[in-house]
Amino acid sequence: MRLILAIVQDKDSNRLSDALTEENFKSTKLSSSGGFLKEGNTTLMIGCDDDDIDRALEIIKDNCSHREQMVAPISPMGGNADSYIPKPVKVEVGGATVFVLPVDAFHQF
């Protein structure tokens, strides 16, 4: 048994959580912020048999990897909206920081 702590972006957390559930991994979300990733992140605790760690990590990687997205910028306030042509900008999203912790004992009551 291991305990996986995965710190992911809020926007990726529901997709990750669903993907984990589909393969019968049990997870709990802790609300967290700052630091490892930009503001608005979530920490998932995932209880995991030793044999299933590689699969769990794969699911995290598939759903939360660091990637770049093109985003339409907000038009500038007070600017001349007619002459403003929005140019998509590249933003970095996603990313996961993952700690795998040893577990001495696991109980369910």
Added chain:
Amino acid sequence: MRLILAIVQDKDSNRLSDALTEENFKSTKLSSSGGFLKEGNTTLMIGCDDDDIDRALEIIKDNCSHREQMVAPISPMGGNADSYIPKPVKVEVGGATVFVLPVDAFHQF
């Protein structure tokens, strides 16, 4: 020294926290949700001397075990309230998922 992570239902968390305090266990609550248990759960972190783990687990078991309760259902909306006889329904409540983690070092400043 061990760190116990106990994921319990919100409704059990205050009772558990009080019971732990009564026996001088120190605990901290993390707000958490979903996954291991139905929505609305709380994760307690409990610092614990090795000799006291069994007692801490017993307190968790006593206060948060999975159990069944008879609950009076809400009367159906729009139904004929006069002729409606509420029949108690069985619901599953409680339950605790517990990880006992090894601790390398413990400090208080």
Added chain:
Amino acid sequence: MRLILAIVQDKDSNRLSDALTEENFKSTKLSSSGGFLKEGNTTLMIGCDDDDIDRALEIIKDNCSHREQMVAPISPMGGNADSYIPKPVKVEVGGATVFVLPVDAFHQF
């Protein structure tokens, strides 16, 4: 690699978090409450190379140690405000409870 869990008072958490960032420690905040410290605490998770643990602990100690402060008390409600001379009172603030956890594996995606 170790995972440091530091439970500190809310009022110390931003200063600690900034001090950690300045020295390139990555941390994530979990909102927490009660127990180890008075109400209103924050749990910081700090990922840390083995060689850097002593420095991380020093930063926590420097920014969150238990200390006493003199505070001007609120004037008593309904009392005679004219004749009331506020006497500063000593209050205990700060303090940190710190668990250093072993880590089996660390990943960034």
